Amino acid sequence: MKHSVLQKVFIVSLSLMLIVISVGFGTGQKASANSDSQKRTLKVLYWNAEAFNKTYGESFSKVYPDIDIQVVTPGGMGAITNYGALITKHSPDLVMLDPYNYKQLAKENKLVDLDSLIKRDKYDTTTLYPGLLDELKKQGGGQLYGLSPTVESYALLYNVDLFKKHKVKLPSDGMTWAEILKLAGQFPTKGDKNSRIWGLSSFGSSNLVMDIARTEGLTYLDPNTLKATANSTAWKNAYRSSIEATKSGVLDEGITLSAKSYLESSPFIMGRSAMTVAPISRLKSLQSAKNGVKNYKPFTLGMVAGPADPKDRKSTGSARVPEILAIPANATNVDAAWDFIKYFLGDDFAKEYYKSNSSAVDAPLSRMVKEYAGYKLDAFYKLRPNFDSSISSYVLMNKSQNLELDFRSILSRELKLAMDKKKTLDQAAASIQKSTQIVVDKLKKVQQTK
Incomplete structure (x- = not known):
């Protein structure tokens, strides 16, 4: 089976954490909440058992040996998209979600409100990235239904x-x-x-346009109507800024x-x-x-x-999370799942992550580690992430893995024509809009015939 673009991005984000695990974490063992002499099972829904064990399971088991992890996979190598049905079928205690599925499951009341566990255990959240907590609550309709161990922040x-x-x-x-x-x-x-x-x-004018768009929450297509939106004032400002910066030589x-x-x-x-x-x-x-x-x-x-x-x-809109850890509402072992989340949100994980991962793109959510490579990290945690555009991108990627690639190709072509003065900015923007819509309309026709 060929990997989709979404799947490749997902796998790359996971690989950034593997170096951490290979070095190993502390060997101090902890007893989970309300533990007894018998092992309890933590059932986890994940796309691939081997990837889960390397990324999460091995390190967690060293610290919590009394929790036996059972990984449930949907089959195949693709990223999970039908979480609701799989949760109903397998009754997992823990799931790892993208922002889109996090928002959807929260709206459907299919996740445990973590605030109740935080209050029960008097869990200190003051060391966590406040802006990310706010965004997770916003996407959860005002409630905190999940936490992410890391964030891709800039x-x-x-x-x-x-x-x-x-x-x-x-x-x-x-x-x-x-x-x-x-x-x-x-x-x-x-x-x-x-x-x-x-x-x-x-990295070039078209990449700069996409960076600007991501920061400002712009999408080139309305994910609901599939109407091109790449000719708006905000998009044209992004085109203009990129063209002027490239032509000026800065x-x-x-x-x-x-x-x-x-x-x-x-x-x-x-x-x-x-x-x-x-x-x-x-x-x-x-x-x-x-x-x-x-x-x-x-x-x-x-x-x-x-x-x-x-x-x-x-x-x-530039900050993104690779995975949000959440507990399904029908989970059997909520405490074990909560121990899992707390561990990967904790200072021990953060310290080892910073110490061992020389190519880290994601920053751990814990802020107890004040420095990395000798530099302070406050600047990476000051802005509140906005997941709206990444949620829209997820929806579009699931409609077709080639949509963004096609848009980038169109964008690169039209920006060059504008820089070479073969088109005005307005003409290039109109062409980007029209060409994008043509691609989408062809896609819809193909899907309708299947």
């Missing part, structure tokens, strides 16, 4: 030394993409690409240098780019450069929360 990293040298005002928390690009435009744009200064590290566009390592090829890591929007793994890369690149010249690193959604500067 921050705006910047080279303080370059800002001071070129007398540019330092970035601040909650900046939008438009403001970030305006700052980037204040740096020099002349010189050889192998040695010049860049305002912002990015983006390094992910250049690579021949015969150079990844670290030496990165303008930001090597101190030649003023800013980059990055996950916590970039902090580890900076540390690696200090220790592994000959004659490396460290620079003063600054970090602020961003980019933010201009509609709400305290939120961003």
Whole structure:
């Protein structure tokens, strides 16, 4: 069976955690709540038993040997989509959900409200990412039905030394993409690409458009009506910002240098780019450069929360969660499931995750570990994630694995025509809208004939 794009993304996010498990966690054993001399069974619904054991089961069993984990799989290798039916059929005690299915199951009252367990155990949530807790409650209709061990969050990293040298005002928390690009435009744009200064590290104009869209919660299709929405004012602003930034030469566009390592090829890591929007793994890369690149010249690193959604500067659509741990309403062993959730939300897991995972993209939800690779992490936790656009993307991906790939192809083609002055911005936007709708209409016809 061929993996869908959604499935590949899902597997990649899981693989980022495997390094943690291979190193191993602490061997201190704990007794679960209300434990007795007999093992209790924790039935987990997951897409693949082996993947679950490597990602979760092995480490949890070392700390809670009195809980016997039974993994129930729906068969095949694909991500689970029919959670409701599978929960009814298998009666699991624990499920791992994407934001879409979390919202749906919460709406159908099929999950345990975790607030009751939190109050019962006087569980301290003050060390957890507050913005993510708020978003999980919002998507749960006001109740907290699940928690995520990690979050894929980003921050705006910047080279303080370059800002001071070129007398540019330092970035601040909650900046939008438009403001970030305006700052980037204040740096020099002349010189050889192998040695010049860049305002912002990015991976090309079409990728920048998608980054802006994700931050601002934009979708190229209405997931309910399947009508193209890529010709709105917000989308055209994203196109315009990307085109202007690319034409002005402020983006390094992910250049690579021949015969150079990844670290030496990165303008930001090597101190030649003023800013980059990055996950916590970039902090580890900076540390690696200090220790592994000959004659490396460290620079003063600054970090602020961003980019933010201009509609709400305290939120961003860029932050995402790989999995939300939740307990079905008909679970038999609620306490065992709750112990599982608390462990992966806890400080022991977070410390080992930071210590062992050199390529971590996701940040653990616990904030008890104040630093990673020698840098403070506050900027990664300041903005509230907004899952609305990722939920829409999930719906569209399930309608067809090729929709976003087709849209990106259309986007790349039309942006190039606009940059080459073969089309105006309005003409390119109209073409993106029309071409996207044609793709969707063909898809609907194909599906209707099946």
